[in-house]
Amino acid sequence: MKFTKMTGLGNDFIVLENLENKELEYDVLARKLCDRHFGIGGDGLLIVEPSGIADIKMRIINSDGSEAEMCGNGARCFAKYVYENGIVSKGKMSVETLSGIVMPELIFEDDVVDKVRVHMGNPIFRPDLIPVKTDKNQFVEETIKIDGKTYIVTSLLVGVPHTVIFVNSIDENIIVNVGPLIEKLQIFPRGTNVDFVKVEDENNITVRTWERGAGLTLACGTGACASAVASALTNRTMRNVYVHFKKGDLYIEWTSDNNIYLTGKAEKVFTGDIDIV
Numbered sequence: 001m002k003f004t005k006m007t008g009l010g011n012d013f014i015v016l017e018n019l020e021n022k023e024l025e026y027d028v029l030a031r032k033l034c035d036r037h038f039g040i041g042g043d044g045l046l047i048v049e050p051s052g053i054a055d056i057k058m059r060i061i062n063s064d065g066s067e068a069e070m071c072g073n074g075a076r077c078f079a080k081y082v083y084e085n086g087i088v089s090k091g092k093m094s095v096e097t098l099s100g101i102v103m104p105e106l107i108f109e110d111d112v113v114d115k116v117r118v119h120m121g122n123p124i125f126r127p128d129l130i131p132v133k134t135d136k137n138q139f140v141e142e143t144i145k146i147d148g149k150t151y152i153v154t155s156l157l158v159g160v161p162h163t164v165i166f167v168n169s170i171d172e173n174i175i176v177n178v179g180p181l182i183e184k185l186q187i188f189p190r191g192t193n194v195d196f197v198k199v200e201d202e203n204n205i206t207v208r209t210w211e212r213g214a215g216l217t218l219a220c221g222t223g224a225c226a227s228a229v230a231s232a233l234t235n236r237t238m239r240n241v242y243v244h245f246k247k248g249d250l251y252i253e254w255t256s257d258n259n260i261y262l263t264g265k266a267e268k269v270f271t272g273d274i275d276i277v
């Protein structure tokens with residue numbers, strides 16, 4: 001099988017084409033190929049499929065084999081891939097995902113795709129759509145208890161479910177211990193990504209995300225959107241912010257008409273062939 005390895009700030013993906021809609025076991029492939037010791041290594045697979053309603057369709061399979069509805073860093077890598085491989089020739093394209101259509105727009109530097117700005121749609125706060133089990137009409141600055149410790153969290157849907165926690169410092173030990181417990185709490189019937197957010201000032205936040213189905217990643221695009229929206233909603237920042245991850249930054253705009261735009265780099269790492277046994 002031919003593949004291309006791509007990365008969005010270190011959130012890395014293996015891109016595979018399935019334009020003939022062949023019956024492939026994506027979950028098995030994801031577990032095999034994403035393995036960092038016995039496979040190519042990646043946080044997930046991005047599959048290129050044909051679409052009946054958009055220019056192209058993106059499927060995203062996490063490294064544990066579960067399928068996600070959407071992926072922000074993945075959408076940027078995917079748009080660069082389909083453009084550079086002649087699958088979509090438009091600089092602004094529509095991409096079907098399981099959470100609806102997103103609109104990536106390529107930003108060129110010296111005729112090469114450097115960054116991608118993705119129109120991500122609206123953030124959703126309705127508990128039944130996130131989903132989160134609560135009798136409230138939204139889950140903003142709510143209290144949850146983990147191992148006797150209390151956390152104040154905000155949950156929202158940005159294509160995929162996110163739960164945002166504001167912290168005074170980013171501590172990876174806490175993230176890898178608490179993240180998986182929150183991800184699998186019973187109140188989140190489809191699980192949740194968990195974003196740990198340090199507010200630097202009204203224009204800058206630092207984020208690390210414990211991802212549903214992939215664990216601690218170097219960056220998360222939908223996580224950047226969710227964190228920026230939660231920060232502005234709770235009056236910690238302005239509506240447009242730079243989101244800092246370990247290996248680079250994303251720029252998030254949450255417009256007054258409630259749309260989210262995500263801008264950042266997308267890079268090809270290498271291409272190759274792999275025998276699937």
Ligand SMILES: N[C@@H](CCC[C@H](N)C(=O)O)C(=O)O
Nearest residue numbers: 068071072073160220221222
């Ligand atoms: N890294 C992604 C999100 C990928 C999906 C996530 N793991 C989930 O299952 O919800 C991003 O950049 O948004």
